Amino acid sequence: MKRREMLGALAAASGLRGSPARNPAIGCGCAFAPASAIPPGSEVFKDVGSKLRITDMKVYGVTLDEKIARADRPYVFVKLETNQGLVGWGEATLEGKAGAAMACVNDLRDFIVGSDPMQSEHLYQLMYIGSFYRGGPVLGSAISGIDQAIWDIRGKFLGMPVYELLGGPVDPRGVRGYYHAAAWSLEEARALRDQTRQAGVTALKFQLPDLLEWVETNRKLTRAVKHMEMLREGLGPDIDFAVDFHARPSPTVAAIILREIEPFHLFFAEEICPPENMRAMQRAARKSTTPLATGERLIAAYGCNDLIDLGIVDVLQPDIAHVGGITALWKVAAAADAAGIRMAPHACEGPVGGIASLHVDAAIPNFLAQEICGLVEAGEMNRVWEDLMGFSAMRMVGGRYPLPTKPGLGFEVSEAALKKYPFQGTRPFPPAFHEDGSLASL
Amino acid sequence: MRPQAKPQKIWSNLPAFAPQASATDHLSVANVRGWRVREPVSGRRYTVLRLETRDGLVGYGEGGPATAAEIGDAKAAAVGRRPNENEIIRHRLAARPAMEAAINCAFLDLLGKWTKTPVYQFLGGPTRFKARVLAQLEGQTEDDLATPLQRAVQQGFKAFMVPIPGRDSLWRMQAYVDAVRARVARVRSLADADLDFVLDAAGTLTPGDAALLATALEKNHLLWFDEPTTVLTNDGLARIADESVMPIGLGRSVTDIATFQNLLRWGSIDLLRPSLGLNSISKIKRMAAIAETHYVAVAPYHDGGPIATAAGIHLAASLPNFFIQQIPFPTAERDAAMRTELTSGNQEVAKDGFAPLANRPGFGIEVDERALDRYSEERV
Secondary structure: OOOHHHHHHHHHOOOOOOOOHHHHHHHHOOOOOOOOOOOOOHHHOOOOOOOEEEEEEEEEOOOOOOOOOOOOOOEEEEEEOOOOOEEEEOOOOOOOHHHHHHHHHHHHHHHOOOOOOOOOOHHHHHOOOOOOOOOOHHHHHHHHHHHHHHHHHHHHOOOHHHHHOOOOOOOOOEEEEEEEEOOHHHHHHHHHHHHHHHOOOOOOEEOOOOOOOOOOOOOHHHHHHHOOOOOHHHHHHOOOEEEEEOOOOOOOOOHHHHHHHHHHOOOEEOOOOOOOOOOHHHHOOOOOOOOEEEEOOOHHHHHHHHHHHOOOEEEEOOOOOOOOOOHHHHHHHHHHHHOOOOOOOOOOOHHHHHHHHHHHHHHOOOEEEEEEEEOOOOHHHHHHHHHOOOOOOOOOOEEEEEOOOOOOOOOOOOOHOOOOOOOOOOOOOOOOEEOOOOOOOO | OOOOOOHHHHHHOOOOOOOOOOHHHHHHHHHHHHEEOOOOOOEEEEEEEEEEOOOOOEEEEEEEOHHHHHHHHHHHHHHOOOOOOOOHHHHHOOOOOHHHHHHHHHHHHHHHHHHEHHHHHHHHHHHHHHEEEEEEEEEOOHHHHHHHHHHHHHOOOOOHHHHHHHOOOOOOOHHHHHHOOOOOOOHHHHOOOOOEEEEEEOOEHHHHHHHHHHHHHHHHHOOOEOOOOOOOOHHHHHHHHHHOOOOOOEOOOOOOHHHHHHHHOOOOOOOOOOOOOOOEEEEEEEEHHHHHHOOEOOOOOOOOOOOHHHHHHHHHHHOEEEEEEEEEOOOOHHHHHHHHEEEEOOOOOOEEEEEEOOEEEOOOOEOHHHHHHEEEEOOO
16 A cells, blocks of 8 residues: 555544645654544633634745755744634744654644644643653744744734733834854954944854864864954944854863953853753853853753753843743743843744744843844845745844734745745754864754 | 724734834723722731723722822833733832732733733633632631631632741740641641641741741641741751751742742742732742742732732633632621622632632623722722
């Protein structure tokens, strides 16, 4: 029996509605129809819940041309449909694991289809705690996509943008952001300064010049420090610039670099070492006066708790597409706020997660700046985003992202446009190697 | 389920991403009035605020006792604000916690009434369909406690907060421990139902005495030992937490989130007890989010009136780590009568130990302003 026929036979045998072949691109034979009409445990809410019900959940993989976006990061969008015509969108993009994220979204289907989307907290708990195996980036991203879509529906149902449901806006002028940038000479840095000022942008983020080992040579240490010295000189005193260490150094190497870059007054230094061992990060953090940021790989408020309680970082950067959506990002922000830690949410996915982040950003008093994987000069990627969203999504005006004003997350994704970028499968993160062939942290 | 003012019309005139204009602009607060309320016999005090929007919608909020000047500060902070702007109010009124609680409560009432939706839907939707409740009994002796306990049992309550006996400073500690044990045994024997108890020390003990008492009572399986001491320092509380497995509830006078975060960080607290009179619903949601990552439950303290009780039940519905909501249970008939007169749709009832959720707009209650007038010391 061919695969497609077998899936059809399974569906017919179990009497399930919906087409199991809806997501053939994922390439797994998972059953995509719910086992029952309503999620487990939901019957007790019949007298206190709304009449709104989620009727279907769709997951889209969106692959952009390799010249626009790297092959390891197709976007994963989640769409929820309801019995009252309202739909919700969310993003579950997980770099290098698109297929797993899409399959995991579908694994959660029994919890979601048939449920009342007004129960965002309960559904979050159902997906996180009800999954038994808690946390991890695959489950975190799947929950994130679904949670954002649930909040989109909640906002539309209550007639308000999500940031208003969260108690905002704190600053109605919009959300401060920063773009990615690169400059490898003083001339380039000066040109970038002029371009940045002209665009009204106030902050940028750069990479380190080299891969780093756990102990480093004079050559690479000096190059890292000189690079940041050059950036400060070229950008001038007024542009805030952060440097993403991207977990390349060990705490040992990070401490040396951090000591010597203090005079350049970075906006923050990001992921100064890998994030699994927070006490190890604390070793380097204790010695630095440069604000430290981390958090893009952390899942749920539980995953951020030690960072906050041990007082390691100044800035937390959970990603709304991994941490657990709006529900989890807001909870992390609440804990960070009490501890005097500011929020600069990571966003290196597509436009849906970026805009969802803006809603949380706008509603939290300890917000610092919002990332997006875009450059000061809009590129080909932004044209695709405009195609998908119908407006120039995640572009700053005067250094800020304007606040969405429509109910919910405030946009609709064009499904016609989605068809132009079909899912082309998953590619892993491209690995990087040291000169002796051993694996480097990229 | 559509807001009255058809806000879609406003949005359609705007580009997708224009700033500032909001669908709730017409809900800006135009006027604030307040009642300083007092229960006739118990003397329990609290404040009720009435917020009226530009287009005439009215919302009510309750906070702890406040002076007329503090009510004036609340008015200054709220007028011109839209009822979703809770974060700005939280900071503006940080030094007036009772007023922050009242304004936030009234804001949520306005949002719920405007959208004809119960407030818990704004707070993340129901995580439970009923909320466990705790009757706070009045009385100094076991005989004082007996009648109200039996009345509360008849009214469906199954959990009760009882005070520890007063302690003479000449009383040997071991004799005092025996007296507390005897009280617990006595209240347990007063009704033969399956009842649970919280022992309330009201902050009267030293950490050392509290640790001794908590350890002595471990096997009584009280729900928890409440507010054993006012010494909320890490080393003071460590004595209690290190020596005993008795769950410790703390925080009825705490008004900032960071204090709870610190207690959680040091493992000093098993139940967060933020007072509904001193902390807004939105602020308690933040406290609860932090407690969740420490596997610690929230049981709001409440020594105010029936509006805050109703608000507390909506909060309870929304919190994944809610455990129980305290409700004052007055002994005096006149006090009990006042609590039922202030609102219709009274939520201070229990069925088998739980209060039902009100699936009605706002908090699901109607406030009677004439009753507020009758029981107020001052109108502001």
